[in-house]
Amino acid sequence: xxxxxxxTSYLSEHFADEAFTTLEGYQRAGxxxxxxxxxxxxxxxxxxELVKDSGLQGRGGxxxxxGLKWSFMPTxxxxxxxxxxxxxxxxxxxxxxxxxxxxxSHQMLEGILIAAFAVGAEKTFIYVxxxxxxxxxxxxxxxxxxxxxxxLGENVMGSGFAHDVVITRGAGAYICGEETGLLESLEGKxxxxxxxxxxxxxxxxxxxxxTVNNVETFxxxxxxxxxxxEWFKSIGTEKSPGTTIxxxxxxxxxxxxxxxxxxxxxSEIVFEHAGGIPGGxxxxxxxxxGMSMPILxxxxxxxPMANEFLRERKTMLGTGGVMVMDETTCMVRVACxxxxxxxxxxCGQCTQCREGTGWMDKxxxxxxxxxxxxxxxxxxxxxxxxxxxxxxxxFSDAAAWPVQGLLRHFRDDFERHVRExxxxxxxxxxx
Amino acid sequence: xxxxxxxxxxxxxxxACYPEKRGALLPALHRVQQELGHxxxxxxxxxxxxxxxxxxxxxxxVNFYNMFYSTPQPAHHxxxxxxxxxxxxxxxxxxxxxxxxxGVDAEGNTEDGRIHLGHEECLGACAYAPMLRVxxxxxxxxxxxxxxxxxxxxx
Numbered sequence: 070x071x072x073x074x075x076x077t078s079y080l081s082e083h084f085a086d087e088a089f090t091t092l093e094g095y096q097r098a099g100x101x102x103x104x105x106x107x108x109x110x111x112x113x114x115x116x117x118e119l120v121k122d123s124g125l126q127g128r129g130g131x132x133x134x135x136g137l138k139w140s141f142m143p144t145x146x147x148x149x150x151x152x153x154x155x156x157x158x159x160x161x162x163x164x165x166x167x168x169x170x171x172x173x174s175h176q177m178l179e180g181i182l183i184a185a186f187a188v189g190a191e192k193t194f195i196y197v198x199x200x201x202x203x204x205x206x207x208x209x210x211x212x213x214x215x216x217x218x219x220x221l222g223e224n225v226m227g228s229g230f231a232h233d234v235v236i237t238r239g240a241g242a243y244i245c246g247e248e249t250g251l252l253e254s255l256e257g258k259x260x261x262x263x264x265x266x267x268x269x270x271x272x273x274x275x276x277x278x279x280t281v282n283n284v285e286t287f288x289x290x291x292x293x294x295x296x297x298x299e300w301f302k303s304i305g306t307e308k309s310p311g312t313t314i315x316x317x318x319x320x321x322x323x324x325x326x327x328x329x330x331x332x333x334x335x336s337e338i339v340f341e342h343a344g345g346i347p348g349g350x351x352x353x354x355x356x357x358x359g360m361s362m363p364i365l366x367x368x369x370x371x372x373p374m375a376n377e378f379l380r381e382r383k384t385m386l387g388t389g390g391v392m393v394m395d396e397t398t399c400m401v402r403v404a405c406x407x408x409x410x411x412x413x414x415x416c417g418q419c420t421q422c423r424e425g426t427g428w429m430d431k432x433x434x435x436x437x438x439x440x441x442x443x444x445x446x447x448x449x450x451x452x453x454x455x456x457x458x459x460x461x462x463x464f465s466d467a468a469a470w471p472v473q474g475l476l477r478h479f480r481d482d483f484e485r486h487v488r489e490x491x492x493x494x495x496x497x498x499x500x
Numbered sequence: 501x502x503x504x505x506x507x508x509x510x511x512x513x514x515x516a517c518y519p520e521k522r523g524a525l526l527p528a529l530h531r532v533q534q535e536l537g538h539x540x541x542x543x544x545x546x547x548x549x550x551x552x553x554x555x556x557x558x559x560x561x562v563n564f565y566n567m568f569y570s571t572p573q574p575a576h577h578x579x580x581x582x583x584x585x586x587x588x589x590x591x592x593x594x595x596x597x598x599x600x601x602x603g604v605d606a607e608g609n610t611e612d613g614r615i616h617l618g619h620e621e622c623l624g625a626c627a628y629a630p631m632l633r634v635x636x637x638x639x640x641x642x643x644x645x646x647x648x649x650x651x652x653x654x655x
Contacts, residue, residue: 071628149519161583161622199530199567200623202636235517240526241566243621257525257551259564275519318585318626325627360584360622390626392585406584410621498587 070203071168074326076342078304078312079292080285081328084172090207092214095175101220103294104182108228116187120290123298124310128165129155129246129283130359130387131463132309132376135290141270142188142278151274152190153255153281154181156197156204157239157246160359161410162390165314166284168326170197170204173288174211178234180287182225183294185232188280192233196251199240209236243414247462248281250416261416262462285314306332309375313386317343319393320350331386332378336370339393350395354478358387360407361467363474364400384474399494400479401486404433404472406500411468422465425456429472436483437500439490446483450476502543503550507535511550522551525561529568538569566620574609574616576654579633580647582619585626590643594630595619597644602651615654 073084088094095101107116121136142150154177158166169177181193197205212234215221223231242260244250249263252274273279289311293301302310309331315338318324322344329338335357339345346352354364357374363384365372372378376386394403408430417423432449435441453469460466476483485493503511511528515521528547533539539547544558551558562568580586580595598617599606607618625631628640632647639650 158624159622162585162626163622164624164626167624198624199565200620200633203638237523237527238530239565240530240568242564254526255523256520257522257561259560275523277519316626318629319588324585324629356584392588392626394588398588403584406582406587410583413621498590499592 070171071164072325073172074168074314074328075323076327076329078328078330080169080173080176080288080312081314081326084168090172090174090211092175092211092218092220099295100175100291101179101226103291104179104186104220105226107183107294108186108226108230113187113189116183116294119298120187120293123293123301124308125286125289125293125301126309126376127283128285128289128313128388130160130361132386135282135286138270138282139184139188139280141268142280143270146278148277149192150188150190150278151280152181152185152188152193153248153251153269153274153279154193154195154284154287155246155248155251155281156195156201156208156284157251158201158284158388159198159243159246160361160388160390162316162318162356162359162392163388164316165326165389167201167204168314169284169288170201171207174208175215176291177284177288178211178215178220180290181234182220182232183290184280184282184287186225186230190280191231192235194255194274195234195236196245196255197236197238198245199238205236205238212236242416243410244416244462244464247464250462251281252279259416261418262464264461305330306373306375306377308377309386313389315374315389315391317391317393320346320352320395320398321393322347329374332373332375334370335365335372335374335391338374338391339370343391343393346393346395348395350397352393353396353398354394354400356390356392356471358385359390360392360410361470362387363470364403364478366478383477384470397494397496399437399492399497400475400482401433401437401492402494402497402500404475404483405430405437407471407475408433408468411464415464415468419460419465421456421459422468425452425465426468428452429468433472436486437492439486439492441483441487443484443487445487446476446480501546502536502540503532503546504535507531508550515551522553525551525558526565529558529562533568537573538571540570574614576615577633577635578615578617578651579620579623580618581621581623581625581629581631581633583622585622586629586631589629591630594632594642594644594647598647598651601648615651
């Protein structure tokens with residue numbers, strides 16, 4: 070079981086309390102009242118309007134407006150509809166969904182119930198990454214409890230609304246976090262993303278209208294129903310309301326989870342909450358939102374952690390996985406770790422991605438060994454440019470962006486390797 | 501039959517959870533692998549018959565996912581996470597140290613065939629690095645000595 074976040078807010082307020090993982094404990098904290106009121110007293114359209122009005126954005130990486138996504142579900146369609154919960158958290162540097170499952174399964178299930186009622190879904194498929202054996206067990210226990218109490222099943226809370234949840238374990242493929250790769254995997258196939266359109270609202274799980282949301286996104290929903298859109302908008306920034314759970318790792322004194330309003334400056338997260346860099350060393354760079362997001366150099370850590378500000382610095386919030394690197398870190402080795410990962414995880418469907426990730430990995434390794442040529446840097450940028458915006462899904466972009474970011478801010482590291490024919494950072498982690 | 505009748509019955513129950521029975525293929529593979537240790541081609545053929553798909557469709561799923569094995573496996577899988585957050589906190593030294601301790605390459609099986617040592621990509625334990633996974637269990641906040649002790653205690 071993960072430690073409760075060091076800084077908490079409404080999502081993680083009760084995470085230190087073991088009882089919160091049980092249905093009884095969750096209800097003692099006011100749990101399931103929002104769902105009860107939504108299902109008994111509100112219309113689906115009112116719920117969608119409220120969530121849209123709150124401005125809640127998806128917390129799985131892309132940041133799409135949740136209420137708007139829900140409103141895409143067709144209303145004049147007789148086919149069964151499904152809700153899908155993306156619990157395939159595998160973005161390197163991210164571990165917030167894990168705690169939301171381990172310590173807040175009922176909170177997420179309540180969000181699912183509200184969303185299911187709003188979009189008229191008869192079933193929710195929760196797709197959990199295969200390696201999350203313990204979080205899956207926590208979730209299974211919560212689902213069983215909810216079912217036993219009539220919060221799931223043929224007649225949810227006596228309302229006549231029928232809904233049930235199916236948990237599916239993945240089996241170790243990063244690409245299944247991409248929403249249509251996930252849908253393919255859910256259908257028992259290789260997790261190769263689908264061409265869009267059609268989008269999941271039209272052709273989703275098993276070809277039926279579906280809405281896919283992330284674990285954290287669902288977890289915010291009961292709070293919005295309970296306290297209203299105005300309350301939610303009073304937290305965070307004007308364009309990015311609410312909190313998120315930042316996961317901070319790497320070279321910091323106090324790595325861990327911190328639930329903070331969106332818009333909290335990155336420097337405050339790194340130096341105040343996570344205790345700064347140990348050993349009197351200086352910070353060199355910080356990846357702000359999981360491995361797919363371009364790195365920021367030491368001079369740009371004043372940025373508020375919300376997409377409208379991060380985009381100006383050519384990066385994004387992603388999953389809020391903050392990875393901190395001190396001055397001993399070799400950025401070419403960082404590039405090697407990143408390119409290896411994407412080469413290994415490319416599903417192989419699109420040429421630009423399958424070949425591009427392999428070439429980038431070969432070139433950065435050559436540079437790290439001291440065998441790089443001066444033109445290799447531009448070749449890397451050329452390959453990255455040709456991978457961007459060319460493929461079925463965003464994986465290829467996600468592989469290109471971090472390499473572009475490293476070359477934008479740490480080109481000198483790459484050039485020194487080429488010039489000196491060796492790695493100039495003897496203290497850096499070894500490959 | 502390679503897949504026991506009781507397990508086949510469980511698989512049929514799993515199928516009923518999904519609008520199309522193929523939705524139960526990943527859960528079925530997990531279940532069968534738990535029983536048999538790996539998915540041999542004969543097992544894949546039996547599953548294919550249950551799911552009314554071709555054996556190649558089962559095998560391509562087995563081969564696509566890292567957690568399914570098509571060949572016999574050691575009793576324990578030990579995976580050290582070597583993604584960036586773990587690498588920054590010494591995971592690669594733990595992996596190299598464990599390889600030496602077990603007398604294997606950085607990716608390989610011990611001589612007695614009991615333990616497979618390898619690396620894995622991010623396991624969602626970034627603040628608790630270095631860490632490793634033994635089969636289904638995470639072990640976090642490790643150093644090399646603690647990791648070696650874990651290996652010595654494996655049954």
